[in-house]
Amino acid sequence: MAPGRTPVAWALEQRGLIKRTWRGSGHVAVVTADGRYYLKHGKHPRQVQAEKERLEGDSAQAALAPAGGAELVSRLQSASGAITVADPGPRTRGRWRTAYYDALHHGHVPEGHKVRWNGRQRGADGNVLDLAAPGKDDTRIVLREYDDSAESQRWRLVPAEPERTSDHVLGWAPLSHWNSRQSWRLTHSRTALRPAPDATPSFSNVLLVLEKFGCDQDAGGWKTDRSNHHPAGQAGRWAGLGERFLADTTGTGSADIVGLKPAKGAVTSSGRGDGRFDDEERVLHAPASSATPSDLWTIADLTGENRPGVVVLSAEGVRVSAQDEGGRFAPAGGKLVLKAFGHGTQAGGWIADKHPRFLADTTGDGRLDIVGCHNDGLWVSLQDEEGAFAEPLYVLDDFGVAQGWSSIEECPRFLVRTVGDGPLDIVGFGPQGVVLARGRGDGTFEPSQLVLNDYGRAQGWTGEKHLRLLADVTGDGNPDIIGFGNEGVWVSHNSGGGRFKQAQLVCRGFGYNDDAGGWRVDRHRRFLTDITGDGRVDIVGFGGPGVHVARNLFRQFRTR
Secondary structure, eight states, X not given: OOTTOOHHHHHHHHTTSEEEEEETTEEEEEEOHHHHHHHHHSSOHHHHHHHHHHHHTHHHHHTTSOSSHHHHHHHHHHTTTOOOOOSOOHHHHHHHHHHHHHHHHTTOSOTTOOOOOOOOOTTSSOOSOOTTSSOSTTOOEEEOOOOTTOSOOTTOEEEOOOOOBOEEEEEEEEEEOTTSOEEEEEEEEEEEEEOOTTOSSOBOOOEEEESSSXXXXXXXXXXXXXXOOSSTTBTTOOBXXXXXXEEOSSXXXXXXXXXXXXXXXXXXXXXXXXXXXXXXXXXXXXXOTTOOTTOEEEEEOSSSSSOOEEEEEOSSSEEEXXXXXXXXXXXXXXXXXXXOSSSSGGGTOOOTTTOOEEXXXXXXXXXXXXXXXETTEEEEEOBOTTSOBOOOEEEESOSSGGGTOOOTTTSOEEEEOSSTTSOOEEEEEETTEEEEEOBOSSSOBOOOEEEESOSSGGGTOOTTTOEEEEEOSSSSSSOXXXXXXXXXXXXXXXXXXXXXXXXXXXXXXXXXXXXXXOOOTTTOEEEEEOSSSSSOOEEEEEOSSSEEEEOBOOTTXXXX
């Protein structure tokens, strides 16, 4: 590099984004046409054109991929042990990765040999300067120095300090006088915070509505075998033995409490529709004979017929117990519908606290597909019209352990529509903040971008103390970010286009600090769901003495 050239300016000029000229005693930088396109779209026009050309031949290239592990091994043997696939598109990459995992897990690799995959998704790593990584508008970015010894430069673009809105709590403090008398004055707390007067939405005080399903002995002594092993806090998430969650068990749209007892199986307490739940427990599903603490359970309407079924991620793969017209689930152990996404080696070796899995409609056909984040990235199994699940496809080199997403607890990930009528997107809480990968509506996703400089470890949020969720808390049809922090519940409103505003404190309860309730991630589950039928998303928490509720009081919420 010539003397006097700054590294950043030189890199931008080399990419054709700026043009520098001498004027007076210094440089003047002018943004080029390519630079203006980059600022508007977040991508270099040459990158867009190359991607377009690459995707045009993706289907034809994918058709040349091996059909399974046996064919892959046969090709490797014929090619002297190495095959190079030049610049593959997402479908091509998915087909090759599917064959690769089939070879690993189904005994196709000859004894004494190993099969290794060295491919990386184009542009995901190795860039000296990647200005497309941060989000748009108000996401302020600080650029760290390039580190030649670092394995990845993925998180070099570090967000600046976030801005948050709240007020200090008012309290009485003692005031001593010269004559030994003492009075009291109104003062602000140095640590405790409360919502600002204009914070939205507003919530009621936290109320104890059911003295069951709590971790205290008098409330049932509920506890789990491990800490937060599922993307915490939203109805319909996976749960293990000893867990409690909220789900619609009847298909009527009402949120019920479901708990998984090792001896009884799944038990439920039905919601009354007014923020309360029945005192009586009823058995929903008998315990499976092969149930283990490693199995994960949920209740979901897989086919869109308003008939929820029990879905279990077992050692063998995905099992489903369908519900008949009488509300009974059969068979008791569930039918094995896919030999993947399970915790057994034969089903991919998916680990509960590292590999999040989702049931979500990624194509818009009304049927739920299976999406999972493994070590190497994102996998998708699409459900067809007959209710069968296809072999998983590798669709994105991101959101996996290898890309810095260390665990479900530390880096939760969600599938939501960030735009009300758009396809499902992936939103993750990464080390530096909130990351978004837009869905294409066909089961694949665009490369991720940083969209908010908050809710990451860099801003003080940790999986050991804090929950982070997504839900529409204002009724505009778009999901907002909800964080259960030290001081209580924080909300970042969705501003449209996959962007979020800075956080504001909306509720003093359900937080980590003692003056916010002393809630703990490993003992106290918290959820966001409508329990009153008014269309507003309320907060439900399973605390020590039982079930706590804070109702959403936001007046401008949409009505049903």
